[in-house]
Amino acid sequence: MKRTLLTAGDCAAVIGLVREQVQRLQPENVARYLVVALASLLTTGCVEKNTARHEVSVPWALGGKQLVADLHMHTRFSDGALEADVLVRKAFLAGCHALAITDHSDSQGKAGTVEYLNALSALRKQYPKHVLIGGLEWNVPPKVSGTHMGVLFDPLVEQNMIAFKQRFETPNATVADAFGWLSQMVKEPAHIAFIYNHPSRLGVPDAQVLAQWADWRHASERAIGFEGGPGHQNLTPNGAYSPVPTEERWDPAIARIGAAWDQLLDRGESPWAAIASSDFHKPGTEYTPCEFSRTVLSVPEATPAGVLKALHAGSFWAAQGHFIDYLLFTANAPGLVMPASPGETIRVPLGTSLKLRIALERYLEAKPTPLAVEIIGNCRNGKPERLAALNITPTQSEIETTIAAAAPGADGTSCYVRARVRGQNMKGEPALAYVNPIRVRVAAAR
Ligand SMILES: [Zn+2]
Numbered sequence: 522m523k524r525t526l527l528t529a530g531d532c533a534a535v536i537g538l539v540r541e542q543v544q545r546l547q548p549e550n551v552a553r554y555l556v557v558a559l560a561s562l563l564t565t566g567c568v569e570k571n572t573a574r575h576e577v578s579v580p581w582a583l584g585g586k587q588l589v590a591d592l593h594m595h596t597r598f599s600d601g602a603l604e605a606d607v608l609v610r611k612a613f614l615a616g617c618h619a620l621a622i623t624d625h626s627d628s629q630g631k632a633g634t635v636e637y638l639n640a641l642s643a644l645r646k647q648y649p650k651h652v653l654i655g656g657l658e659w660n661v662p663p664k665v666s667g668t669h670m671g672v673l674f675d676p677l678v679e680q681n682m683i684a685f686k687q688r689f690e691t692p693n694a695t696v697a698d699a700f701g702w703l704s705q706m707v708k709e710p711a712h713i714a715f716i717y718n719h720p721s722r723l724g725v726p727d728a729q730v731l732a733q734w735a736d737w738r739h740a741s742e743r744a745i746g747f748e749g750g751p752g753h754q755n756l757t758p759n760g761a762y763s764p765v766p767t768e769e770r771w772d773p774a775i776a777r778i779g780a781a782w783d784q785l786l787d788r789g790e791s792p793w794a795a796i797a798s799s800d801f802h803k804p805g806t807e808y809t810p811c812e813f814s815r816t817v818l819s820v821p822e823a824t825p826a827g828v829l830k831a832l833h834a835g836s837f838w839a840a841q842g843h844f845i846d847y848l849l850f851t852a853n854a855p856g857l858v859m860p861a862s863p864g865e866t867i868r869v870p871l872g873t874s875l876k877l878r879i880a881l882e883r884y885l886e887a888k889p890t891p892l893a894v895e896i897i898g899n900c901r902n903g904k905p906e907r908l909a910a911l912n913i914t915p916t917q918s919e920i921e922t923t924i925a926a927a928a929p930g931a932d933g934t935s936c937y938v939r940a941r942v943r944g945q946n947m948k949g950e951p952a953l954a955y956v957n958p959i960r961v962r963v964a965a966a967r
């Protein structure tokens with residue numbers, strides 16, 4: 522029998538106090554606080570053991586700092602038209618708080634050299650309040666495949682970039698060797714992030730994207746996900762995607778319901794794909810970083826390490842077209858002390874009703890137009906599908922719906938929910954924002 526020391530009203534008040542306290546805490550203290558709070562709530566009977574609980578939590582998800590970022594751009598260190606200092610200044614003026622310079626690692630370019638690292642260090646000194654990460658856009662071997670991977674380095678370990686380029690931008694290099702070597706050289710997984718750039722740009726079929734990802738993830742936990750929102754957004758064909766075009770500016774492997782991203786999520790894997798990048802080379806065919814394609818991260822601290830932690834944790838969303846400035850997707854269930862947000866995993870009894878909420882703030886300079894929200898996932902039937910289509914009127918800034926966690930997906934133990942929001946950018950063109958998924962482990966009710 523349920524042991525309750527407090528009335529339902531008392532419990533609601535206590536849980537309310539815990540939630541308020543979490544909002545006030547520094548992000549790094551939230552996890553410790555929640556462990557103690559949850560233990561007390563279990564003792565009082567306010568939270569029962571077999572109700573919902575967090576299995577993977579991102580302590581900074583709700584209280585972290587919000588950083589607008591662009592994680593993919595080129596300078597004159599490879600084939601970009603602008604000097605790094607000119608591009609960085611333009612990007613910060615356009616609203617970036619964080620960026621990664623990812624020049625091509627081709628051997629004839631100057632990325633991944635001492636000169637490149639010196640330029641990055643000088644720019645960090647010049648812009649101490651901004652976050653600047655160094656990286657490479659690596660030609661995944663064999664180079665003829667045209668597969669590109671963004672490799673981001675924490676400044677603490679970025680000197681490894683030089684040897685990485687020398688060893689693995691070569692005809693006989695393999696992904697397994699490259700990943701193996703980097704794990705030897707850089708022990709802390711969160712100091713590196715691999716991003717599968719513009720996965721279907723050259724018409725690569727879903728099955729191949731899926732197989733590629735499975736191989737990479739098998740070889741390294743540093744592979745964090747996909748650039749779902751590719752760059753070259755002012756170019757025809759959009760994104761330089763040919764023969765298969767982008768879908769409303771997003772990569773088809775991510776945008777089509779049931780495509781590679783959903784299939785991986787259905788299998789219980791968690792690649793993050795809510796990444797939109799400028800892939801800036803020159804003004805005109807690409808927008809300035811953060812002017813159009815924006816990735817917005819919730820970070821534990823505004824540093825390169827904080828950005829990399831958020832990339833590994835999945836605490837971010839992204840938009841093609843600047844139409845919203847803030848987007849929060851949460852899932853709540855009876856027993857949860859805090860609602861779950863992207864990147865987190867909760868455990869709930871099978872059949873639990875999940876209250877899903879989208880809260881957003883429109884870009885102040887954009888016209889307040891209606892927004893369409895889609896909830897996508899496999900929690901209803903165990904297969905990826907559109908679970909709900911909702912509308913936010915021009916005067917609303919949030920919407921809720923309820924979905925039952927009624928079935929696990931192909932992994933047999935969990936399902937997931939994700940969301941996207943469709944609106945209009947300043948020019949009246951369709952604009953779309955994507956969030957990362959929330960995973961729901963479904964357990965048989967006791
Ligand atoms: Zn590329």
Ligand SMILES: [Zn+2]
Pocket residue numbers: 593594595658800
């Ligand atoms: Zn690029």
